[in-house]
């Protein structure tokens with residue numbers, strides 16, 4: 001087996017021993033009392049994460065399943081849906097809307113930038129009537145975070161539309177208080193800022209969405225949210241849950257709440273500042289402008305001539321630090337560092353040192 005490396009990917013990320021060990025809990029009947037107790041605890045803690053009194057659901061699926069659940073439950077054939085598109089994950093989101101038969105109204109900006117709030121406002125005004133806005137908060141592919149989630153949510157609601165936020169790579173590192181902001185569905189994944197293993201998607205669901213689904217049941221079985229809500233009310237999931245992952249998620253959420261949500265968010269602030277500063281000191285340029293740069297995913301340009309695959313391989317092999325490459329137009333030109341979950345000063349220092357030393361050897365070779 002590979003020795004444990006420092007995982008500085010934009011997910012999955014480092015998981016504590018405490019959380020890993022939780023997966024050794026016994027297999028139990030998922031229709032029995034022990035699971036009901038476990039799942040009710042998970043749902044309570046998930047409510048804290050989303051800062052909601054409303055409904056939440058945990059799906060046995062990666063984040064993509066969570067996004068698909070939101071799309072399939074809300075979008076009906078012919079529905080217009082506003083989708084800011086500024087990277088790979090927002091592109092996929094627009095495609096998911098189209099697969100569901102919706103009309104994706106793309107509000108696009110170049111990869112590495114974000115559409116402005118004015119652009120979004122104009123697109124909503126021009127469209128007039130639309131079913132929902134689906135907004136990726138943090139474009140993991142480019143290291144760009146939308147600074148106006150609350151305002152965008154308000155705008156969508158003022159048009160009578162649902163506001164759906166993909167916060168897969170941000171919630172936990174950022175706070176998205178869904179009740180306060182009026183977010184209808186917020187989606188996150190277990191493997192990012194929550195610092196649990198990959199494999200679970202967490203969703204908050206507003207009362208408005210619950211009411212809508214009563215009148216207009218979705219055409220999906222595995223992701224049929226009303227079914228999850230019905231089963232969830234008695235501490236069960238409709239289909240067999242990935243039990244060890246639920247144990248792990250429960251433990252990871254306990255860790256998060258023991259630290260305190262606000263403190264965890266501040267830690268992400270501090271660690272990302274330190275990482276951006278350290279990378280700049282190495283003479284490396286961030287992809288995103290400061291006003292939209294993400295504090296959970298840092299995308300950074302390589303200096304001219306540094307080979308992406310070779311650099312990342314050397315970093316992983318010689319320094320035991322694992323980072324990610326670029327996506328789409330940034331492939332080969334950019335590397336990405338995750339600043340998520342367990343991130344701390346020691347990890348940041350080790351990562352910066354490893355990048356600095358490896359970059360120096362690539363520059364001189």
Ligand SMILES: Cc1ncc(COP(=O)(O)O)c(C=O)c1O
Pocket residue numbers: 010011062063064065067089136138139140141166167168169189
């Ligand atoms: C913003 C965003 N949306 C969706 C996804 C897809 O999640 P998953 O790979 O867990 O299916 C990711 C994964 O990185 C993401 O960062």
